[in-house]
Amino acid sequence: MLTRRSGMARSAAIAVLVVIVIAAVAGVVSYYYVSTAPASTSTSTSTATSTSISTQTVISTGISTITSTSIKTVTSTGVQPIIFGILGPLTDVTGIDEKEGAELAVTEINAHGGVLGRPLQLVYEDTQEADPTIPVSTGLAAMNRIVTVDHAQVIIGGERSDVVLAEEQQLPKYKVPFLDTGAADTSLGQQVIANYSLYKYFFMVSPVNSTALATGLISYYGYFHYVEPNLTKVYILAEDIAVWHALVPVLQAYLPALGFTIVNPQSGGADYFPYGSTDFTTQMTNVRSSGAQVICLLAAGQDSVQLIQTWANLKVPAIPMGIDVASESPSFWGQTNGGAEYETIEVGIGDTGTPINTVGANFYQNYSKYYNTLPIYTADGAYEAVYIAAQAIEKAGTTNGTALIPYIEKTNMTGPDGVITFDKSHNVVYNPDYTKGAALSMVQWTAYNTYTPVWPPTVAKPITLPPWM
Amino acid sequence: MVLPEIFVFGGLLGAVYALLSLGFSLSYGVARILNLAHGSFYMIGGYFYYVFLTLSGVNSVGSLLLAVALTFLLGIALYLGLVRPVRSAPVRVLLITLSAAIVAQEVVSLAFGDRGVGAPFIIGGISAPFGVVVENQRILAAGVSLAMFLCVWLLIRMTKLGRAVRAVAQDAEVASLMGINDTRISVITLGLSGATAGLAGALLGPLTGISPDAWLNATVVAFAVVILGGLGSIPGTFLAAFLVSYSQIIVAFEISSSYEIIVPLAVIAVAVLVRPKGLLGRVEE
Numbered sequence: 143m144l145t146r147r148s149g150m151a152r153s154a155a156i157a158v159l160v161v162i163v164i165a166a167v168a169g170v171v172s173y174y175y176v177s178t179a180p181a182s183t184s185t186s187t188s189t190a191t192s193t194s195i196s197t198q199t200v201i202s203t204g205i206s207t208i209t210s211t212s213i214k215t216v217t218s219t220g221v222q223p224i225i226f227g228i229l230g231p232l233t234d235v236t237g238i239d240e241k242e243g244a245e246l247a248v249t250e251i252n253a254h255g256g257v258l259g260r261p262l263q264l265v266y267e268d269t270q271e272a273d274p275t276i277p278v279s280t281g282l283a284a285m286n287r288i289v290t291v292d293h294a295q296v297i298i299g300g301e302r303s304d305v306v307l308a309e310e311q312q313l314p315k316y317k318v319p320f321l322d323t324g325a326a327d328t329s330l331g332q333q334v335i336a337n338y339s340l341y342k343y344f345f346m347v348s349p350v351n352s353t354a355l356a357t358g359l360i361s362y363y364g365y366f367h368y369v370e371p372n373l374t375k376v377y378i379l380a381e382d383i384a385v386w387h388a389l390v391p392v393l394q395a396y397l398p399a400l401g402f403t404i405v406n407p408q409s410g411g412a413d414y415f416p417y418g419s420t421d422f423t424t425q426m427t428n429v430r431s432s433g434a435q436v437i438c439l440l441a442a443g444q445d446s447v448q449l450i451q452t453w454a455n456l457k458v459p460a461i462p463m464g465i466d467v468a469s470e471s472p473s474f475w476g477q478t479n480g481g482a483e484y485e486t487i488e489v490g491i492g493d494t495g496t497p498i499n500t501v502g503a504n505f506y507q508n509y510s511k512y513y514n515t516l517p518i519y520t521a522d523g524a525y526e527a528v529y530i531a532a533q534a535i536e537k538a539g540t541t542n543g544t545a546l547i548p549y550i551e552k553t554n555m556t557g558p559d560g561v562i563t564f565d566k567s568h569n570v571v572y573n574p575d576y577t578k579g580a581a582l583s584m585v586q587w588t589a590y591n592t593y594t595p596v597w598p599p600t601v602a603k604p605i606t607l608p609p610w611m
Numbered sequence: 612m613v614l615p616e617i618f619v620f621g622g623l624l625g626a627v628y629a630l631l632s633l634g635f636s637l638s639y640g641v642a643r644i645l646n647l648a649h650g651s652f653y654m655i656g657g658y659f660y661y662v663f664l665t666l667s668g669v670n671s672v673g674s675l676l677l678a679v680a681l682t683f684l685l686g687i688a689l690y691l692g693l694v695r696p697v698r699s700a701p702v703r704v705l706l707i708t709l710s711a712a713i714v715a716q717e718v719v720s721l722a723f724g725d726r727g728v729g730a731p732f733i734i735g736g737i738s739a740p741f742g743v744v745v746e747n748q749r750i751l752a753a754g755v756s757l758a759m760f761l762c763v764w765l766l767i768r769m770t771k772l773g774r775a776v777r778a779v780a781q782d783a784e785v786a787s788l789m790g791i792n793d794t795r796i797s798v799i800t801l802g803l804s805g806a807t808a809g810l811a812g813a814l815l816g817p818l819t820g821i822s823p824d825a826w827l828n829a830t831v832v833a834f835a836v837v838i839l840g841g842l843g844s845i846p847g848t849f850l851a852a853f854l855v856s857y858s859q860i861i862v863a864f865e866i867s868s869s870y871e872i873i874v875p876l877a878v879i880a881v882a883v884l885v886r887p888k889g890l891l892g893r894v895e896e
Contacts, residue, residue, distance in 0.1 A: 234724065234726060235726070272725055273824070275824055382869045408867070413867075413868075414869055416869050416872060419868065420727075420819035420825070421624075421819050423749075424860070424863040424868050427620075427744070431613065444727055447727065447729055448818075448819055452746075455732075455737065456737060478729065
């Protein structure tokens with residue numbers, strides 16, 4: 143018995159030791175992240191947010207600076223802050239950029255005295271939706287918290303269309319404006335048209351919707367055919383998700399009309415791979431054997447890291463050109479060990495590294511300076527969304543969600559992506575001309591942290607083909 | 612049908628599957644532990660390799676060895692810390708190893724984010740066996756996996772330790788009466804289990820990327836291979852690894868890669884229904 147007890151005690155001690163080691167590692171990692179993050183990018187949820195805005199003199203916008211005392215003075219006088227909620231995958235690059243873009247805008251606005259004399263304050267809830275295994279219910283629970291516990295008066299964020307669709311269903315209950323800065327599915331806007339009184343709270347700020355993304359991509363392919371008339375064989379490679387199933391038939395209809403031949407051997411004329419795939423040797427072997435010269439890539443998930451790395455490693459003689467959300471992150475180059483070179487992707491024109499207006503120039507400069515990285519579309523989307531909501535509150539003179547809707551609908555402002563207006567479906571209006579709407583661009587990875595714009599023609603530089611083509 | 616491609620890719624993948632599943636088979640066959648955290652060793656092995664290679668400046672071979680050593684120790688820690696206290700209750704073993712896998716996923720996710728990481732290859736370049744273009748890293752992964760599999764098999768068949776392992780696998784009680792320390796053998800088995808899966812993760816990780824949730828697919832594949840091959844049968848594991856990999860590659864090339872992931876699950880269902888003892892397994896009492 144004594145031996146058995148001492149054995150059990152030893153086991154218990156080892157178990158405790160393992161837990162302590164795990165906790166210590168987690169603690170060290172957390173400390174590392176917190177201590178190395180910029181002052182206003184606290185990864186904590188709601189309670190940390192007021193600190194994140196008021197901590198430091200941070201943004202040098204070229205217009206003014208902000209000090210911690212200014213906000214503290216305002217709050218200490220009893221003025222209630224206006225609360226904006228950031229709802230997204232906060233440990234993923236899309237959510238992190240949403241948070242940072244919003245923080246930048248809030249800091250600038252507060253530096254100018256806030257809105258209606260009140261400071262803006264951010265609260266955060268993590269939906270974890272970048273992980274495809276996380277259920278929609280996690281997003282709904284986070285949304286419930288951000289409204290009922292954190293008391294957000296405007297919600298900014300979203301990433302996965304299925305999660306945002308479910309969140310949109312909750313808006314009639316909460317009656318809070320939801321400015322989407324990640325999901326692009328057109329059905330989100332169709333809900334607004336189908337039942338305006340219930341879903342009028344939803345607005346798609348960034349990116350432009352999937353129809354506009356397709357329009358931009360097709361326009362680019364037309365231009366590409368003009369500059370590279372001998373590269374006509376296209377292999378369509380897409381994640382097996384609803385948004386691409388909707389977009390592929392459009393491409394299949396238009397690309398042949400532009401002079402391309404679709405060479406997929408699959409019966410449906412497209413190669414769909416499961417979301418979250420990790421091995422792309424089959425697809426790359428098929429691309430090679432099909433004789434394709436261009437891979438029309440449609441990817442929303444992180445799987446494209448492996449896809450592009452495999453493409454580069456195997457030196458597949460077809461250039462990938464399409465929509466690749468993971469590739470919009472500056473870290474993509476490192477993740478693919480440089481395999482991203484030559485990949486050409488569609489981005490918001492505000493994310494090309496070549497600002498199109500002074501707002502974009504300021505945003506790009508401050509974001510890069512402050513966060514030491516380049517923004518992706520969710521960053522400028524959230525930046526624009528904060529200004530849209532702040533402007534609406536200022537004009538409406540209230541934070542009442544229903545009262546704000548007409549003012550958000552009338553938005554007409556210039557942001558990093560061009561002129562922001564909304565159509566009847568509350569989707570940001572796409573226009574190839576960035577002085578008339580939100581515009582898109584195609585950029586090619588040419589070096590670490592470097593995109594080269596290759597479309598539209600007004601900003602285009604020559605596209606570079608891989609040496610193995 | 613693209614026969615050369617199927618032959619090459621199925622073979623290369625099967626070798627890594629064999630190594631990945633070996634430890635799962637051993638841990639059940641010897642220690643009677645159905646370890647649902649087995650895929651976690653694969654995932655953590657990939658992360659160890661990534662951390663040592665890209666963040667610590669250790670070279671690729673050193674990183675690989677460190678990953679193997681640390682997953683060996685993790686296997687031992689898992690057994691002593693979590694499994695041993697509940698070993699007599701198989702359901703509790705299942706629950707505690709599943710919990711350990713989820714905790715490991717969350718810890719790794721906290722440290723490195725939800726999205727995966729990609730480590731540089733040990734060897735770069737491409738080759739074209741049978742006219743099929745393939746990365747040299749993939750060939751290396753298959754070669755090292757086969758070599759490691761052979762070493763473990765020789766260890767089990769040819770050494771005194773291996774005899775003790777087999778004795779415990781046949782009858783732990785009688786082996787114990789013969790003076791074999793059952794706990795020591797189980798510790799070594801779980802260590803080996805961790806190390807082989809960790810090596811598979813470190814070898815395949817640079818090719819497929821490694822993410823916090825990679826453990827799940829690895830566990831499912833190992834489960835399918837071992838169920839099909841016969842729980843505890845090393846030759847069965849070897850044979851089944853190639854059957855599963857070839858099935859997946861054929862489905863991917865001839866039908867759609869969207870259905871590739873279904874293959875191991877279908878294998879589990881069919882094997883359990885049609886031949887519960889597996890291809891080369893013993894009849895369970």
